[in-house]
Amino acid sequence: MIKEKLVGTVQRLVAKNRFGVAFSIKLREQCNSIIGLSLSSGIEPTQNGELLLIDVVAPRSRYFVDVGANVGNWSLMFADRMTHAKGLAFEPGPQTVERLRAALRGAGFGGIEVVASAVSDLPGTLRFWEEAGYGETSSLLSQHSHPDAKAVAVPVTTLDIEMQTRGVERIDFLKIDAEGFDLNVLRGAAGYLGGQRIRVLQFEYNAPWALAGGTIQAAFRLLEGNGYKVRLLMRDGLFIVNPAMAGEYFRYGNYVAYCPCECGELLEAGARPFDALFA
Structure with a gap:
């Protein structure tokens, strides 16, 4: 006292x-x-656990969605490990989307549809700040993108709308890299999450979440409330974390969530307590 x-x-x-x-x-x-x-192993897929995750999930996937595909590097890695690559890649930047289409076409992945749109929780139109050279921090947030980025009006949609329009029954893997709008993307997939029609998903948490008004604790509540387990992705695999422990630190990291399914059970079997990182 x-x-x-x-x-x-x-x-x-x-x-x-x-x-x-x-x-x-x-x-x-x-x-x-x-x-x-x-809580991070860096941004390189070969070093931060992303490639290990892809190696487990992609061969067991029939349909994937890439939100924030940029020039398609992640989509190409995932599709290359599928038996019959089929999916959807979203990219709002007009210049970048043309490069994305060319990359997928050149690699022979005609089963991956490219949608020239941003993804959020409500449909409409927003200003998108596109960086020169297909910059990876092009964003709906002007404060996050490079000062030389050019503003362009882009359409905005939701995953629920796009999946229902196409009659997609299930998404085996959803990757989100929306430069701060990842939580908005998840909220726009409330219908599919509620029905556990998204088996496994990965999203990025970083500084622009603060600009967009998102929190990692809100993401955990949304996903866990729909029956998903949420784990931290690191170089050595998946780790069990309590978001209240770290609070809102707004630094780069990757999180993975999965519902009860074959891939989910396989991933959960390898998940370890966070303290194991320091063993």
């Missing part, structure tokens, strides 16, 4: 000092960076 009172007194004194507040803000940023580094 005495210790708690002393800590409270110190906190109140620091809160009244502008230098103390400034230092606390800088300290919080450093702490977030440390937490982020502990």
